[in-house]
Amino acid sequence: MLKKLMSLPTELYQNRKLVLSLAKNDFKTKYAGSYLGIFWAFIQPIVTIFVYWFVFGNIFQNGTDRGAPYVLWLVTGLVPWFFLQDGLVSGTSTFLEYNYLVKKVVFKISILPMVKILSAFFVHVFFLVFVLLLYVFYGMQVDFYYLQVIYYSFCMFCFMLAVSYITSSIVVFFRDLTQIINIVLQVGIWMTPIMWDFPDLGLAENGLVASLVKLNPMYYVVNGYRTTLIDKIGFWEYPSLTLYFWAVTAILFVIGILLFRKLKIHFADVL
Helix, strand or coil, X not given: CHHHHHHHHHHHHHCHHHHHHHHHHHHHHCCCCCCXXXXXXXXXXXXXXXXXXXXXXXXXXXXXXXXXXXHHHHHHHHHHHHHHHHHHHHHHCHHHHCHHHHCCCCCCHHHHHHHHHHHHHHHHHHHHHHHHHHHHHCCCCCCHHHHHHHHHHHHHHHHHHHHHHHHHHHHCCCCCHHHHHHHHHHHHHHHCCCCCCHHHHCCCCCCHHHHHHCCXXXXXXXXXXXXXXXXXXXXXXXXXXXXXXXXXXXXXXXXXXHHHHHHHHHHHHHC
């Protein structure tokens, strides 16, 4: 069992150069043929940010003290969600999109979900820079806490990779999963405190509803981005949430690896 679990991380490390090369190519070809090219990867999220800012800024602008202008508070929560949305959707369809590689016996298809997540990460890096520049523009103090953004980005990367091994393995046999994931993401953005905070809805931070919301692993990441950039709080000050997040991620990784190993021998036949 341990050998099976360690074989996947080993394959990813051994093929790291190939993963990086394929991820760069995936990023470049995703928008090939359009006039604006890769700029479409940034235009839609930016437009979404401005729409949410315009709508919810008027609703919650004078509400709870967030420690920063609402636009900064909002964009800090939206950026990791965009990463999740892009990475999970593309990661799920990995084997369907690269079916010509799946059918090659000698190709290590285990690296393909990593390729998709890394491709989405390139866009995430751009938005992180955008957010940091926005904070500087608003006169927010830059300090060493900003380095925690690297940690929380790593958290997101690992979580999405774990989930992608599960979803990409299942979707080969159950294509409807793609639509189900889209629905879950549509609901999830409202169930996660991104546009709103608990006090906005009259909820206590330690109440039952808040405790249930915090079971969502994305709460840890979204809250982490905000406490890093706005509240200047270290992730080590949330030991229970940190342990919970990594426990869930580790369990999902184990499930994903075992599921992938069991089903991959049938991929070529189904595809």
